[in-house]
Amino acid sequence: MQNLSFRPCVAADVSAAVPLIYSSGPGAFNYVFCSRHEREAQDFLRHAFINGRSEFGFQQHLAALVDGDVVAVGALRTQPESAGFMLAALRDIGSFYAARQVPGVIFRGLRTEQVIRPPQANRGLIYQLGVKPELRGRGIGEQLVQQLMLRAKASRQTHVALDVADNNPRARALYLRLGFKPGMVRHGGFSSAFGGVGSHEYMEMPIV
Numbered sequence: 001m002q003n004l005s006f007r008p009c010v011a012a013d014v015s016a017a018v019p020l021i022y023s024s025g026p027g028a029f030n031y032v033f034c035s036r037h038e039r040e041a042q043d044f045l046r047h048a049f050i051n052g053r054s055e056f057g058f059q060q061h062l063a064a065l066v067d068g069d070v071v072a073v074g075a076l077r078t079q080p081e082s083a084g085f086m087l088a089a090l091r092d093i094g095s096f097y098a099a100r101q102v103p104g105v106i107f108r109g110l111r112t113e114q115v116i117r118p119p120q121a122n123r124g125l126i127y128q129l130g131v132k133p134e135l136r137g138r139g140i141g142e143q144l145v146q147q148l149m150l151r152a153k154a155s156r157q158t159h160v161a162l163d164v165a166d167n168n169p170r171a172r173a174l175y176l177r178l179g180f181k182p183g184m185v186r187h188g189g190f191s192s193a194f195g196g197v198g199s200h201e202y203m204e205m206p207i208v
Contacts, residue, residue: 004140006147009061009073011050016070017061018045020130025165028116030195032108035101038194047096054088055081061128062151064144072140074129076148078155082118108190112197115188116163123204124152126162129171141171145178153207161204172201179205 009017022029022042033041048056055077064072077085093105119125126148131141152160162180164172176182180203188197 003067004143005065006144007063007065009049009058009063009070011052011058013058013061013063013070013073014046014049017058017063017073018042018049020070020073020132021045021049021056021061021128023130023133024128025116027195028112028197031190031192031197032112033105034192034194035097035104041194044092044096048089048092051088051092051095053084054092055085055127056092057088062144062147064131064140064147066135066140071135072129072131072144074144074148075127076151077119077125077127078152078157079119079121079123108192111190112188115186115190115197115200117186117202119161122158123161124148124155124157124159124207126152126160129162136170141174142178145174149207157207159204159206161202163200163202166199166201172203175203181205 022045029041029045030038033044045056048054049058051057052059060075060077061073062075063070093102097105126145129141129144149160162175164175183202183204185199185201187199190197
């Protein structure tokens, strides 16, 4: 696509980036982060994105731009970052939610990590990949994945990995085309009044 470029996200991207991040897994985000109303997940993601230091923060995300406008985002994380991300996420949760809500959010988050797990050793985990609906199918997601793979290579990972929901066959087809190999299917089935976590398939490929 002409005029497609990439750059690290900045906090000022929040209005464009958060809807794209949310689109990567609305059911799971709603399950974990909604306890009072259906907008709560996106409100929390805005809070965490601006703070920048957790896995939801702008510092982890790469933006794809068309004519200067953010049209897609994605993130990469590695195992050594996991402890720091967990502490940062706890701070984000504690500063956003009322004290009585915090235990439930943490419980649902840990439960979700049984299905969508943190990265393994030497694996760069691609996550929170979202493309504007009207621009899907034009190769933007594919090129964004390739940019994230370059990040993984630069950080000396041996593989890249990701999790794809069982209700997203289009994304799975893209990842197969890029060379990702199917792996373990982890079954979800968690739900709340706001959302749920279905089964996800783990996929990975070596970095060459």
